[in-house]
Amino acid sequence: MTTTRTRPIPNHGTASRYRGDPRNGRWDPCKCNDCRADYNRKRKAVLLRKARGQESRRDVNEVATHIERLLNTGWTCNTIADAAGVDRRGMYNIRFRRQKSVNHATANRILGIRTPGAAYWVDATSSRRRVQALAAIGWSQDYIGRKAGVTHTTITHVAGNRSKLVAATTRDAIAAVYRDLCETPGPSGWVRARAAKFGWAGPIAWDDDTIGDPNAIPEWTGYCGTDRGWWTHRQQNIPVCDACDQAHIQWKRDHQHLPRTELMASLNASRASASQRGEAIAHDGRELLAQGHTPEQAAARLGISTDYLHQELRRHPLDERQEMAA
DSSP: OOOOOOOOOOOTTSHHHHHOOTTTOSSOOOOOHHHHHHHHHHHHHHHHHHHTTOOSEEEHHHHHHHHHHHHHTTOOHHHHHHHHTOOHHHHHHHHTTOSSEEEHHHHHHHHTOOOOOGGGEEESHHHHHHHHHHHHTTOOHHHHHHHHTOOHHHHHHHHTTOOSEEEHHHHHHHHHHHHHHTTSOOSOHHHHHHHHHHTOOOGGGOOTTTTTOTTOOOOSSSSTTSHHHHHHHHHHTOOOOHHHHHHHHHHHHHHTTSOHHHHHHHHHHHHHHHHHHHHHHHHHHHHHHHTTOOHHHHHHHHTSOHHHHHHHHHHSOOOHHHHHHO
């Protein structure tokens, strides 16, 4: 069985969106000012090349030869495609000369690439975690990519951990989008559910100074990497992270020599320590609500569902003295 890959619908503000998809009819022509402006700009560029006697397309051999030079200096086809903003499948078609010519815009972007210094390429860990964290609160990869000015191919490869390196400019663009969106719940429940299925941690689980550290772990509970964190996962119905799972296994090994009575007492004490997390959530939630956040925004900041926030607020009501103080 073969699967057919479909090209994503072009973004607004592009000539492709202006023209529509006359062959398959997957999207209608868009005549908005931004799409019309890009179409007119590209049309004028074509007319100018014709007036100068230039070909409308460039020979594929010229571009393929330049790609080979870049490959010999340590680049890969994927990193060239990402740097030029070109679809990776199209990059391979050019490299292996599966087409006779290349349009001017694509050719110029590829030919304009020069071997940069080592600082140009950076570790993709922080970018991957930021895209995944935004997905965990409902922001789609397509939206993040458009807002960051990053190609669809690049953003999906970053999120799926298929790109180990990204351009420094891409890292900075994704970080800027993350700063804008990380405290605001996104609109897509489907994206949140998909992120939960993959175990992607939300913004609340990461600190800015550790999100780029490959050895750092997401802080789901406030106690991740400890047995208390394991119990907190269980009580809050959060999928147990690897660090907490290993910590709980180690706890059982360390206590297996105890008599059953002492073992059960230690077990109950460990479980009880995690129950304090609900009180902390209720306290933090009330502070956020008092600052003007909606319940949905407060829950997103705390990395929990809105229903769970309401549940902990009911479980831990304010007493009369606290109400008077508030």
